[in-house]
Amino acid sequence: MIKFGTGGWRAVIAEEYTFSNVRRVAQGVALYLEEIGANEKPVIIGHDLRFLSGRFSRAVAEILVKNKIKVWFIEQVVPTPMLMYAVDQEDLAMGIMITASHNPSEYNGIKIIIEGGKDAPIEVTDRLEELIATIPTLEAPSYTFFQALANGDIEHYSNKNEYIDSLLAQIDIEAVQKLNLNVLFNPMFGVAKDIMAMCLASLRCSVDLINAGRDTMFGMRTPSPSKESLQDMEYIMKEGNYHIGIATDGDSDRIGLYDEKGNYIDANEILKLLYYYLKQYRGEKGGLVRNLTTSHVLDRIAHSFGEPAFEVPVGFKHISHKMDEENLLLGGESSGGLKIRGHVNGKDGILAALLAVEMLAKTGKSLSQLLEDISAKYGNLYFGTINLNYLPQDRERLNRLLITEEYCPDFPWTIHKVSYEDGVKFYFSNDNWLSIRFSGTEPVLRVVYEATSEEQGKELEKVVMEDPNLAL
Numbered sequence: 359m360i361k362f363g364t365g366g367w368r369a370v371i372a373e374e375y376t377f378s379n380v381r382r383v384a385q386g387v388a389l390y391l392e393e394i395g396a397n398e399k400p401v402i403i404g405h406d407l408r409f410l411s412g413r414f415s416r417a418v419a420e421i422l423v424k425n426k427i428k429v430w431f432i433e434q435v436v437p438t439p440m441l442m443y444a445v446d447q448e449d450l451a452m453g454i455m456i457t458a459s460h461n462p463s464e465y466n467g468i469k470i471i472i473e474g475g476k477d478a479p480i481e482v483t484d485r486l487e488e489l490i491a492t493i494p495t496l497e498a499p500s501y502t503f504f505q506a507l508a509n510g511d512i513e514h515y516s517n518k519n520e521y522i523d524s525l526l527a528q529i530d531i532e533a534v535q536k537l538n539l540n541v542l543f544n545p546m547f548g549v550a551k552d553i554m555a556m557c558l559a560s561l562r563c564s565v566d567l568i569n570a571g572r573d574t575m576f577g578m579r580t581p582s583p584s585k586e587s588l589q590d591m592e593y594i595m596k597e598g599n600y601h602i603g604i605a606t607d608g609d610s611d612r613i614g615l616y617d618e619k620g621n622y623i624d625a626n627e628i629l630k631l632l633y634y635y636l637k638q639y640r641g642e643k644g645g646l647v648r649n650l651t652t653s654h655v656l657d658r659i660a661h662s663f664g665e666p667a668f669e670v671p672v673g674f675k676h677i678s679h680k681m682d683e684e685n686l687l688l689g690g691e692s693s694g695g696l697k698i699r700g701h702v703n704g705k706d707g708i709l710a711a712l713l714a715v716e717m718l719a720k721t722g723k724s725l726s727q728l729l730e731d732i733s734a735k736y737g738n739l740y741f742g743t744i745n746l747n748y749l750p751q752d753r754e755r756l757n758r759l760l761i762t763e764e765y766c767p768d769f770p771w772t773i774h775k776v777s778y779e780d781g782v783k784f785y786f787s788n789d790n791w792l793s794i795r796f797s798g799t800e801p802v803l804r805v806v807y808e809a810t811s812e813e814q815g816k817e818l819e820k821v822v823m824e825d826p827n828l829a830l
Contacts, residue, residue, distance in 0.1 A: 360490050362483035363798030364673035368458045368467030371409060375466045378495045380414050383468055384421035386490035387452065390482070391427060393489075396451035396473075400428040402444050402515060404436035405456035406549050406609045408466050409574040411435075415456045416503040418468075423506045424499045430515035431507075435549045437610035438469060439706035443524060444517045446475030446703055460582035460607040460693075461800065463575045475703040477675040518553070525557055528701055529712050533719040535562040541715070542566050542603040542616070544591045546581045547573040550610035554708055561715065568594065582607050583614025583694055583707075585622045596620030601718060602725060604711045611705035612694030615714060617725035625694040626653035626741055630732050631725070632696065632710065633688045635717045637663050644687030644699060647680040649673070650783050651743075651793050651806040652692040658736045671780035673798065674705055692741070692806070739789070740815040744805040744822065745797075753796065756803065759827060760794060767825045770817055792818050 360367055360379060367383065369375035391397040401422055405415040419429045430448075432441070438455050445453040453471035461467065470478035470486065478486075506512045541563045545551040551570045558565045568591060569577060579587045583605040595603045595616045603616030615623040623631070629648070633656060636642040645665035648656050649672045657667035668684065670676035674697070677689035681697060690696035695705035698713065714725075721728060748756065759765045760782050766773070769792075775785040781795025792807040805822050809815040822828060 360487060362470070362478070362487060364675075365459055365798065366455075366457075366467050366469035366478075368461055368465050368800075370464050371466050377414070377417050377498070380417050380468070381421050381496035381498070382490050382493045383486070384418040384454075385425070385493050385496060386486045387418075387454065387470070388422055388425035388427055389489045390486055391451060392425070393485075394451070397425070397427050399451045400430045400448075400513075402430045402432065402441060402448070402450060402453040403456070404432040404438075404441040404453070406438075406458075407435050407547065407572050407574065408456075408458060408608070409463070411456045411466060414466065415454075417498065418454055418456070419512055420499050420501070420503050420506065421496070423511045424501060429506070429512045431512050432516060433514055434516070434518075437549050437553060437708060439611055439702045439704060439708065440517065440521045440553065442471050442475040442702050442704045443521050444475075444515070445471045445473070447517070447520065449473075455609070457609040459609045460580065460612060462580050471704075476678050477673075477704050479675050479679065522553060522556055522560075524701065525553075525709055525712060526560055528698075528709060529561070529716050530720060531561060534716055537601075537719045539563045539601045539715060539718065540566075540599060542568065542591065542595060542598065542600045544568050544588065544603070544605040545570055545610070546579075546583065546587070546605055546607060547571065547576045548581055548606060548608040548610055550606040550708055553610070554604070554606065554711065557708065557712055558715070561712070563715065566594075566598075566600075576608070583612055585614075585624070588614060588616075588622065592616065592620060592622060602715065604714070606707045606711065607694065610707045613707040613710050614694060615711075615725065617729070619726055621726065623725060623729070624741070625690070625692050625696075626655070627729060628694070628710070628714070629653070629656055629688070629690040629696060630659060630736075631717065631728055632698070632713055634659055634732050635713075635721065635728070636687060636698075637665075639717070639720055642687050644685060647677050647684070647686050647689040649677060649691045650777070650780055651795070651804070652690060653739060653741055653808060654789070654791065655736055655739055656690075659732070662736070672795065678703055692743075739808045739810060740812045741808050742806070742815045742819065744819060746803040746805065748801055748803050750801075753801075756828070757796070765827060767821050767828070769821055788814075790814060790818065792822070794822070
């Protein structure tokens, strides 16, 4: 069964992610576009550097053309935010991105982008699932991709220049050019290399690249900008002389940073840095929204400026919707994605990285100094995650236990509130919290917590890991 999670449909190549199933998704898209009366507009298709992504994107194009839908095809690999920008700027009803983002190399996937360049909301993906379920196995059409290209039913498309210009328009170019920054950039064998290199060159930064070629195994690591996947980069940062280290995930909608000392800066800290910078130094107006597994310190920062802070379920579509609804300045998640008002209507790791570069120039401070400022003003909370792999039979039992039966582990503190908006989240009276939810893209139970000290964080971990009812 094809199910869309928080970041589109993702599955293991050659198991569920097959050419036939990709064609079924494309046929479902065609039926949906006809249903809403948008099948006369072109659909943009892009792809990343994963195994067979280019071939899968052509398979999608062939099915759309068979349904008499015009295709604008991006031949070169493309960052997801660049495709989102194109859908918005071209006033299209839909774009399709072949990517599994930060998932392990054996995965591929499809992200659906709707009008306005936004992640497809649940009502769209639910309807697509219903349509796809009615579609049998699909073979390749006799009218091939290259025939359709020759006949004009498929056209090559590129918005690289427009996207780069839009990024640089958000940055104080002159201020950054004066600083002569040394940057280490790690695209993690993903698609951000060319765009980021061109932007950093325009800002007169000196750039060293690592992991910049194509490797469909991603160096035998997961292409997620986590500390665990960036050990080679950490070594180079500690040995080198860089002002900042930047890493982007497989489709460049997430980032990780290193400070000038070679210390890893996680997604929560990046959100704190950028929101504080936008408020304190650029004087921007507006509150923020975070998902329920992201640091509550962000709320403290927003409230100190008299701005609201909102919490939404995991899935960037929820963040984008709340930002539009409340005209918020920034939205983000602890997995490394963030959106800044006034640009792409979704996560954009490239813009976030460039804004971090501007931050160094405009503040005259290093990343470590800025984090010290924020810590002194707003305090620290200890953030931790545990990923637990489960078997299919485990999910039904755990879902019944945690959600239906509302099971509560034996925590050491008084529970102030419990939310079942997305999995279960326990809010404790001492400002600690713990969330347990199923990943929307992998067979993983994600346990995320935040505590006032590392010791209290370890207490929360121990409760969960030693609870016999939660054993996998």
